[in-house]
């Protein structure tokens with residue numbers, strides 16, 4: 001139950017939304033509500049005004065610009081990203097990551113803008129956003145601002161987005177020919193959130209590794225209260241056969257992965273390659 005009172009506004013344009021956001025220091029944007037509403041129910045967020053973006057149709061589109069940039073609007077849901085043909089073909093790691101998020105209900109409501117604005121270090125979409133060198137386009141009272149993903153994530157739940165700015169779209173540069181991508185997630189068996197994830201892009205054997213460094217005791221397996229978000233820095237891993245050999249479970253939906261035997265990262269990457277879904281076999285011509 002949400003116990004504190006708040007006003008609710010649902011503007012039809014992004015300019016109007018920016019204006020409403022600027023009118024109250026305690027106003028907050030709401031998109032899918034799948035991170036914000038739980039926080040409000042717990043009393044951890046108490047905005048005086050909620051500015052709902054869902055009437056702004058222009059934020060819902062996925063398009064390819066003339067220069068090949070793939071532009072994903074902030075309100076595009078995880079499910080739509082996972083199913084979009086262009087994203088699946090050209091930003092495969094992102095499509096894979098979106099398809100791994102939560103369950104069907106979460107994917108149907110949660111948005112890429114919400115995921116990147118919330119910046120949970122255990123979230124799935126930030127890692128491929130970094131791996132693909134995307135740019136985050138923010139719109140605020142001073143107009144628009146493009147922030148490279150590597151400068152956007154500042155820490156756990158911290159971004160370069162100002163309080164009066166709205167994340168409007170995520171812009172992915174045209175992928176080079178003959179490159180492919182994939183995403184492997186190792187989820188915490190209780191929460192389903194990522195413990196470690198590996199988005200790979202650009203070519204046959206290279207991938208980027210993103211590994212959360214937990215602040216809690218690693219060996220105990222205890223969840224830290226936060227993650228060192230410096231964590232989300234890409235590091236090259238050399239070759240798929242030399243990928244890290246953490247003994248963690250492969251994920252997917254929870255019941256499915258719980259039934260699976262323990263696999264190493266290498267096992268999974270090699271199996272995905274055999275199945276035709278891995279980085280190596282997803283080369284574009």
Ligand SMILES: Cc1cc2nc3c(=O)[nH]c(=O)nc-3n(C[C@H](O)[C@H](O)[C@H](O)COP(=O)(O)OP(=O)(O)OC[C@H]3O[C@@H](n4cnc5c(N)ncnc54)[C@H](O)[C@@H]3O)c2cc1C
Nearest residue numbers: 029031032033034035036102110111113114117123124167
């Ligand atoms: C049961 C459950 C399981 C989940 N599992 C996973 C998982 O496995 N992996 C994963 O990555 N995520 C998971 N999530 C989180 C989910 O992906 C959320 O949808 C996502 O983190 C936030 O998106 P949203 O659209 O719901 O944002 P909201 O909850 O509406 O907003 C989140 C925050 O971002 C801000 N915000 C939203 N949109 C914008 C914008 N356009 N501009 C500026 N600020 C904005 C809001 O003000 C708020 O602070 C799970 C959530 C639930 C409830």
